[in-house]
Amino acid sequence: EPEVTQTPSHQVTQMGQEVILRCVPISNHLYFYWYRQILGQKVEFLVSFYNNEISEKSEIFDDQFSVERPDGSNFTLKIRSTKLEDSAMYFCASTGRTYEQYFGPGTRLTVT
Amino acid sequence: RKEVEQDPGPFNVPEGATVAFNCTYSNSASQSFFWYRQDCRKEPKLLMSVYSSGNEDGRFTAQLNRASQYISLLIRDSKLSDSATYLCAVISSGGYQKVTFGTGTKLQVIP
Numbered sequence: 001e002p003e004v005t006q007t008p009s010h011q012v013t014q015m016g017q018e019v020i021l022r023c024v025p026i027s028n029h030l031y032f033y034w035y036r037q038i039l040g041q042k043v044e045f046l047v048s049f050y051n052n053e054i055s056e057k058s059e060i061f062d063d064q065f066s067v068e069r070p071d072g073s074n075f076t077l078k079i080r081s082t083k084l085e086d087s088a089m090y091f092c093a094s095t096g097r098t099y100e101q102y103f104g105p106g107t108r109l110t111v112t
Numbered sequence: 113r114k115e116v117e118q119d120p121g122p123f124n125v126p127e128g129a130t131v132a133f134n135c136t137y138s139n140s141a142s143q144s145f146f147w148y149r150q151d152c153r154k155e156p157k158l159l160m161s162v163y164s165s166g167n168e169d170g171r172f173t174a175q176l177n178r179a180s181q182y183i184s185l186l187i188r189d190s191k192l193s194d195s196a197t198y199l200c201a202v203i204s205s206g207g208y209q210k211v212t213f214g215t216g217t218k219l220q221v222i223p
Contacts, residue, residue, distance in 0.1 A: 033211070042216065043150075043156060043199065043213040045213075089153075098161075099146075100158050101201075102158065103155035103156050106155050
């Protein structure tokens with residue numbers, strides 16, 4: 001069964017550093033998303049991406065964040081200058097012709 | 113009022129019990145509704161979409177009440193493996209846009 005994959009599974013970084021989280025969506029999917037979940041809290045929408053551009057973003061997704069689909073398979077989330085409060089699980093998701101989203105296993109980001 | 117609201121629980125039920133969760137949403141224009149299951153420190157996994165006519169998948173039944181703006185999930189004959197957090201998710205705008213999740217309801221099925 002096709003699945004969304006994410007790397008790395010755990011990333012530790014120092015405050016102020018840049019991080020890139022990587023995702024490989026399901027191959028025939030067209031719509032891609034990033035979410036975050038701070039420990040013990042709800043899953044929060046960050047951004048949706050379609051046809052090589054952002055289709056919607058939340059208030060969390062400020063200028064420190066960017067997304068890119070550099071080739072036909074990868075979908076990346078970059079955080080330019082990490083803050084302590086960016087520590088969270090980051091989930092990538094993709095969807096095809098239905099509205100049903102399939103999530104990757106997540107990257108746990110720890111900012112020290 | 114929160115966009116999507118759920119009782120956080122926990123719901124502690126014995127094996128074999130029937131348990132129901134509700135989820136309310138504030139935007140009457142919401143179009144698509146889902147139930148996800150999330151195990152501790154894992155990703156949300158789609159359990160089922162919720163259709164206007166209601167839908168059933170084995171022991172799980174989902175219903176939508178547009179008039180009262182809530183969706184429900186019924187689990188019959190609970191198994192130990194059903195222990196997880198159940199998230200409702202709502203798409204408010206048309207198309208493949210923003211999905212808003214509830215905080216989740218924790219279910220613990222006890223032997």
